[in-house]
Amino acid sequence: MTGNAADNHPHHRRTTPGRVGRGDTALGGENVGHGHVESAEAILDKEYPVLDKGFVRLVDYMGGDQRIVQAARVSYGEGTKSYRQDAALIDYLLRNEHTSPFEQVVLTFHTKMPVFVARQWVRHRTARMNEISGRYSVMKDEFYVPDGRDIAAQSDDNKQGRCEEPVDQATQKDVQKRLTAGQERAYSEYEELLGLGIAREIARINLPLSLYTEWYWQIDLHNLFRFLRLRMDPHAQKEIRAYATTMFAITREVCPLACQSFEDHVLGSVTFSSAEWEALQEVLTEAAGDDPQRFEAAARRVGISGRAVDRFISKIKSGTQQ
Numbered sequence: 001m002t003g004n005a006a007d008n009h010p011h012h013r014r015t016t017p018g019r020v021g022r023g024d025t026a027l028g029g030e031n032v033g034h035g036h037v038e039s040a041e042a043i044l045d046k047e048y049p050v051l052d053k054g055f056v057r058l059v060d061y062m063g064g065d066q067r068i069v070q071a072a073r074v075s076y077g078e079g080t081k082s083y084r085q086d087a088a089l090i091d092y093l094l095r096n097e098h099t100s101p102f103e104q105v106v107l108t109f110h111t112k113m114p115v116f117v118a119r120q121w122v123r124h125r126t127a128r129m130n131e132i133s134g135r136y137s138v139m140k141d142e143f144y145v146p147d148g149r150d151i152a153a154q155s156d157d158n159k160q161g162r163c164e165e166p167v168d169q170a171t172q173k174d175v176q177k178r179l180t181a182g183q184e185r186a187y188s189e190y191e192e193l194l195g196l197g198i199a200r201e202i203a204r205i206n207l208p209l210s211l212y213t214e215w216y217w218q219i220d221l222h223n224l225f226r227f228l229r230l231r232m233d234p235h236a237q238k239e240i241r242a243y244a245t246t247m248f249a250i251t252r253e254v255c256p257l258a259c260q261s262f263e264d265h266v267l268g269s270v271t272f273s274s275a276e277w278e279a280l281q282e283v284l285t286e287a288a289g290d291d292p293q294r295f296e297a298a299a300r301r302v303g304i305s306g307r308a309v310d311r312f313i314s315k316i317k318s319g320t321q322q
């Protein structure tokens with residue numbers, strides 16, 4: 001589908017082979033002036049398949065980790081420092097919700113997904129998008145049919161979700177057959193109406209939610225992280241989760257440090273109410289008794305190291321963000 005699109009890509013045309021100084025010394029391979037990130041350039045226009053017929057591809061990006069650092073340091077007039085200092089700064093900004101430097105990085109995706117996924121997606125209002133028009137174009141005969149292993153009964157404990165275990169194989173096949181039959185019927189009626197000369201905007205109105213649609217979607221990194229936090233969460237529908245997970249992998253190529261901090265501090269985190277936290281603090285303090293080293297040992301066991309260990313202990317003691 002992408003062919004040689006990358007060769008003609010405007011992003012490629014505007015960047016030059018020469019690399020401008022400061023980016024070389026700090027965040028490897030990123031040219032500060034143009035926000036050129038080697039790992040992102042390598043995947044521009046690459047199609048990442050999602051579901052049975054969908055995809056995500058990175059059309060373009062503006063800035064990367066270096067842009068976040070430069071934006072944050074503009075107030076002090078300081079340039080780029082070492083890789084480690086830059087990584088620490090990004091981590092500090094992210095965990096303390098200093099969000100505006102992350103808004104300086106912008107990504108544009110081209111995605112193809114079923115309409116029911118698009119319906120959930122479009123609730124994230126802080127993006128700019130342009131979708132294929134069913135009034136202008138004839139919609140393609142492309143519908144989502146879930147893999148048998150994704151066909152499950154209604155969950156008993158989650159009103160919005162499905163059970164973990166799929167239904168038996170005979171039922172899986174029956175569901176797939178019914179979905180496909182409905183899609184074929186709807187599409188053949190659509191074609192018949194078009195054949196009768198009925199307007200595309202009317203002929204399409206009975207097409208089902210499983211129909212594939214496509215759009216360009218542009219968002220800044222701060223708001224992309226909000227989208228990813230909600231849509232990579234196990235509470236989100238599996239189908240949109242598949243897109244969010246793929247987009248996170250792509251975003252890692254644009255700004256690996258910011259993504260690592262996002263993964264460390266946001267993705268795997270939970271929030272406690274103040275009362276819950278009070279209770280937890282009491283239990284933790286009791287458990288550690290007179291031996292504060294126990295916090296440190298526990299932290300190191302799960303891979304927390306360096307100054308992050310002090311931050312962890314300070315957080316438990318003070319109950320405030322560090």
Ligand SMILES: Cc1cc2nc3c(=O)[nH]c(=O)nc-3n(C[C@H](O)[C@H](O)[C@H](O)COP(=O)(O)OP(=O)(O)OC[C@H]3O[C@@H](n4cnc5c(N)ncnc54)[C@H](O)[C@@H]3O)c2cc1C
Nearest residue numbers: 120123124125126127160223226227230231233235236237
């Ligand atoms: C698991 C799950 C289940 C859901 N179920 C339902 C459901 O059953 N029904 C339903 O209707 N929705 C549902 N949603 C959608 C949900 O309620 C949110 O609308 C959606 O997740 C978008 O979140 P957001 O508002 O943070 O995103 P965004 O729209 O991207 O907003 C990001 C931030 O910008 C702010 N913002 C955005 N636009 C403006 C504006 N114009 N002015 C001021 N501030 C603005 C927001 O307040 C927010 O802080 C569900 C979402 C999830 C993840």
